[in-house]
Amino acid sequence: MTVFMRRSSQRAKKMADAMNVGVNLEAFSQAISAIQALRSSVTRVFDSLKDGMKNKETLEGREKVFITEFQDNLQSVNRDLNELERLSTLVGRPSESHPLHNSGLLSLDPVQDKTPLYSQLLQAYKWSNKLPSLSRRFIRRGAELPTGFCRFHIKLQYHAGLASSLLNQQSLKRSANQMGASAKRRPKVQPSTLVLPPQYVDDVISRIGRMFPDMSIELFRPNGTSAVLLVTLGKVLKTIVVMRSLFIDRTIVRGFNENVYSEDGKLDIWSKSNYQVFQKVTDHATTALLHYQLPQMPDVVVRSFMTWLRSYIKLFQTPCQRCGKFLQEGLPPTWRDFRTLEAFHDTCRQ
């Protein structure tokens, strides 16, 4: 336990170094030792209870000694707890701002020793920031700076600037919430593509449904404005697609002969399929909906997803393109390539 405490305090120190420190390190280490003291006094209470009354001459004597001991132990627990509370108020809060914004969350990875990703990332960041000052120092000293050095830094900054502007343009965020901002500062405005009139969504879906004759799409709105689609593909499978405006949120695939409604008559959007093949197809469909992403044109995304899903009409008839067999571990080829729509077994795909 003490080794664990020591390691956790070391880790806490590292984290505190990394995060712009508002933490009182002294108080922090004192608080950790106070926790240890509290733990040992609590253990003492339970040990004394377990040991029971000590051997004395009279019954009253035994009881008295036991009670006094118990009271002493409880009082020491109380003392330690108060000390801990006092120290915890002194420790302070770590700063909210992460130096590397979202990647600061990498510092929460507990396996710090094996994958020191965050500390390496910080070092790389600090190094690239120091580059201009280093190069200036070289120039001041009149040393011949390898031109590649400067050019590299300038190029790095230029590319980083380009990348950040591109990424900020196309908001890839699927949720409306901003990371790291406090509740008060969170903007009330959602990205424009997340708020679309339901009529538009209905039109897009019905247009896509007409594109494919062997696929029927029914639209429900069981909970508010989010559409839930029931896609029936021939006599092979039924898919429930839960949408969020025109973005596909999640999907669940079940067999043609399985029940899609729950006991109260509503669409059952949670239970998994009873068959392993459709559980696999559900996993692949989830991968597909994460793969097909185009934030500014969500209707193209839905169309691509439906085209991909339609390739499952021949789920049981198509052999694997790689091994040529129908079955691998009892499953037919469940993977459909995102570009070519060819069928592969899950274990056969590249």
Place this chain on the structure above:
Amino acid sequence: MGVTCVCQVPLAEGKSVQQTIDILHKKLEQLSAVKQGNFTVDCETYHATGNASGQPTKLLYVMHNSETPLSCLALFEGGPCLTADGNFDVLMIKLKSHFQNAKGHKVESRGSRYRYCDFLIKVGAVTMSSSARGISVEVEYCPCVVPGDCWNLMKEFMQSFLGPSIPELPSVFATKPEGLYVPADCVDTMTQYLELFSKVRKQQVLPGTTR
């Protein structure tokens, strides 16, 4: 209820019914199929009395399947069929005057039920009046309902444990109005069992297999 294929497996060289069944069980267990209990399919024959002379007596078959324990199926060979609940047997007793039970003709298949991924495999010994007459194997691919879609897939699976003695496409699928592209149902399974039992009734008693 998925696509089901029922077939008769010939006995292995020089082995008895029970030994061949054990070989099949071992092959299934090698595939890592899991045993999930037992199954029974039986068929009783009733002669329709009161027919005009000259006409062949119509035979009514009443079948039970442990997969659907609360139902029973009554069918004429090649004719209409009826799905009823368990009390139908009692009704047949009441209809003694019209349908007579041919007691010696009761055929049943009894054995173990295995599950492998989405397949259900039932290997049973076919017996008629306590004499073993053959081996029936039923393979069901549960996720698919259209026989035409998964026939090749099922053939590949059956080949993995039955070896070369894989059956042909059951006639019950070929004779459907749309051929292979209609949903399969439990009547198809029972029709296949009926065909197998009729074949078994006609063939002679296997040597050395009477219990």
